[in-house]
Amino acid sequence: MTVAERRVTVASPVGLHARPAARFVTAAAAFDGEVYLARPGGPRVSAASMLAVLTLGVRGGEEIVITAEGDGAEELLDRLAEIAACTAD
Amino acid sequence: MEPNRRPPAVGERTLTGVPASPGRAVGPVAVLAPPPALPGVRPAVDDPAAETARALAALERVAELLRAQAASLDGPAREILEAQALMAADPQLAAAIAERVREGLAAEWALDAAITSYQEVFRSMGGYLADRAADLGDIRNRALAVLLDAPMPRPPAPGHPFVLVAEDLAPADTVRLDPQTVLAIVTRMGGPTDHTAILARSLGIPAVVACTEAHRLYDGVPVAVDGDRGEVVVRPAAGQAPPVRPARPAADAEVTGPGRTADGHPVALLLNLGGEDPERAAAHDCEGVGLLRTEFLFLDRVTEPTQEEQYAAYARLFRAFGDRVVTVRTLDVGSDKPLAFAAQGDEPNPALGTRGFRTVRTCPGVLRRQLAAVARAARETGARVQVMAPMVATPQEAADFVGMAREAGLAEVGVVVEVPSAALLADRILRQVDFVSVGTNDLSQYTLAADRTRNALPDLLDPWQPALLHLVGRVGAAGRSLGRPVGVCGEAAADPLLALVLVGLGATSLSMAAPALPGVRRALARHSLRDCRDLAALALAAAGPREAREAVRGAVGW
DSSP states (O other): OOEEEEEEEOOSTTOSOHHHHHHHHHHHHTSSSEEEEEOTTSOOEETTOHHHHHHHTOOTTOEEEEEEESTTHHHHHHHHHHHHHOOOO | OOOOOSOOOSSOEEEEOEEEEOOEEEEEEEEEOOOOOOOSSOOOOSOHHHHHHHHHHHHHHHHHHHHHHHHTOOHHHHHHHHHHHHHHTOHHHHHHHHHHHHTTOOHHHHHHHHHHHHHHHHHHHOHHHHHHHHHHHHHHHHHHHHHHTOOOOOOOOOSSOEEEEESOOOHHHHHTOOTTTEEEEEESOOTTTHHHHHHHHHHTOOEEEOOTTGGGOOTTOEEEEETTTTEEEESOOTTSSOOOOOOOOHHHHHOOSSOBOTTOOBOEEEEEESSSOHHHHHTSSSSEEEEEEGGGGTTTOSSOOOHHHHHHHHHHHHHHTTTSEEEEEOOOOBTTBOOGGGOOOOOSSGGGSSOGGGGGGTOHHHHHHHHHHHHHHHHHHTOOEEEEESSOOSHHHHHHHHHHHHHHTOSEEEEEEOSHHHHHTHHHHHHHSSEEEEOHHHHHHHHTTOOTTSSSOTTTTOTTOHHHHHHHHHHHHHHHHHTOOEEEOSGGGGSHHHHHHHHHTTOSEEEEOGGGHHHHHHHHHTSOHHHHHHHHHHHHHSSSHHHHHHHHHHHHTO
16 A cells, blocks of 8 residues: 655645645545645644535645545646646636 | 416506615516525434435436526626536535535435535635625525525516516625616515615615515516505506616715714724725724634634644734724634634534634633734734724633733723623623624524524524523623723614614624715714613514514604
């Protein structure tokens, strides 16, 4: 089993809300394994929960830490990092 | 509303109501089904696993419906519905429901309670998330409809422009109306639709409310709505009234700047804020912030945010508002909005427990550090900053808070009046502080003894309840005689009609969500302080909330 971690800056001006959040959660929920999201040094929440991701209230320009455990974790993180780094809102 | 399936009498027929938003429009009716209510009797739970499964199956059904609806759309509407589907299928929501079922709640109640608590969190975070609270409410209504086998409430989407007919519209329903497809609004209730009226006006949608025969209208029947005269013509003669798109009323644009009555009496119009973007919030035409909910910095945190982090957030906001006043409400949490780093233990009655200012009894450090961060941000930005403590019940507590805030170096210190005891002794409280702000939402919950986190007792929580207004009047009178400002920061202040009453009761400032500002500003500009006092007297003397609203509406001529 692979455990992978990635730090990315959320590029969307609205932060991890609205469309970016929906894309992020959809990708995380489709993963066969655990995926977590946190601010650096902060508590982690399930990245597969829209409510958890929304209430984390990540804003544009903030750094986040994504952790995934399971087969294909690195690939998933590539995808999530890409979503987070997308500047479109 | 149960639509009447029988065709109306041949030929024209005119239904009358109360004009609520000017303009005329003709189009086919689309009826909005009412949200389902929880049954009066709460059954016992024998098989928690089966009960949880029932609730989750209903949510999955809702998620499916939302996904299907999303697939038929494009653009932002599609993405909004897809995001909503993700919320309906959320694993944490499922866990929260299972937890409540284990505590003994049947599926319907567990679902309602779990969603209500997420809504509270969303609202307290403000901005984008506060708007999503309405999406959660919609999920709740749909899932309840599945569980109770009731008609699914959904905004009509007949695929063409229509006249929306409803029993009543919640503000959230109105906010989501698309002025491109909703030609006009007709509601049967005159209820708390002042929000509806003002929003309809701001969107330029003609509206008729309190149309008692609106239930006779059914999907597809053509009607002509006259929002100036309060008339709805059923099956109008061809060519009678062309579908006029009324221009956005110019009146809102004419009145800008500081709030004042027609005779020039100033009433500061302020903003209620949470975690919104400070610069964007500061762009609104307002005189400052009347309520900064600071919970957004604290919720969902395992550890308390550092003073440095708090300072940075406050300073950014203070800078954004420049020389306008910013009123910071200190942390309003307790066992109903628990914080991991300030554990309160379980309380069976959290609304009556150790919340708000009362948390100093168990962990005073949190408030001290918050006040220090606010004071530092105020000092370094040179902003005009006020602080106020929530849930202060006694003059002694007010004095204690003033002591703490002054020690931190803050000059303007007040308290939120939201406990009836504080309203009753408003004169003694006001002698301790520089100002007070009446939190009408909690004050109404505590005065009428009706839980505001449930939807079961809306009439008791109606801000037009004369008992609530009497308490506000008592605070206003104390403020007037001591020459101290009395603000109102609850939802009541956002209702233009009620805002007039509040000013008549002695409110010197009104704080509300940004969309409500133009309507309240305009209402004030049309009435003198004397008018407001007369309206307040009418409301105080009324038998009940409905009568109070009708008496004031009648006197104002809306």
